[in-house]
Amino acid sequence: MWEFAKSSTSFFLAQSLFVLKEAQNIVTPRERGERKGPATRALDAVTAATLEQLGDGLNAAFRVIDTGQRFALALAFNMFLPYISNFGSASSREAAWERQGECSRPPAYESPGDAAKASMEQEARSMWEDLTFRAD
Numbered sequence: 555m556w557e558f559a560k561s562s563t564s565f566f567l568a569q570s571l572f573v574l575k576e577a578q579n580i581v582t583p584r585e586r587g588e589r590k591g592p593a594t595r596a597l598d599a600v601t602a603a604t605l606e607q608l609g610d611g612l613n614a615a616f617r618v619i620d621t622g623q624r625f626a627l628a629l630a631f632n633m634f635l636p637y638i639s640n641f642g643s644a645s646s647r648e649a650a651w652e653r654q655g656e657c658s659r660p661p662a663y664e665s666p667g668d669a670a671k672a673s674m675e676q677e678a679r680s681m682w683e684d685l686t687f688r689a690d
Contacts, residue, residue: 572596
């Protein structure tokens with residue numbers, strides 16, 4: 555019981571200090587070409603470490619609930635903040651090209667229809683990535 559009490563207090567102290575670090579990370583800009591900033595990467599690392607401690611059953615439950623939460627959040631953002639969303643915009647397409655190491659301009663031979671189709675396909679892939687937790 556003594557060891558559990560010591561571990562608990564250490565955990566709560568570390569968690570409190572992590573909140574302070576996240577406050578710093580939120581105001582730290584992400585690197586050019588990075589999809590996730592330092593705050594998001596830190597939270598993903600903590601989530602991944604926690605998932606390692608869960609058994610198969612709880613890990614599966616997490617995946618189901620997390621996917622539902624991410625879908626609801628994406629829906630809410632797109633419904634209530636449609637003008638802020640990057641869905642289908644040139645900026646989201648260019649960000650995807652930069653992530654893939656391609657040039658940030660569409661090919662010169664690409665028609666507006668082809669560009670729109672490519673944008674919609676990229677957005678569908680990007681949304682699927684957003685709905686699945688992965689610690690990068």
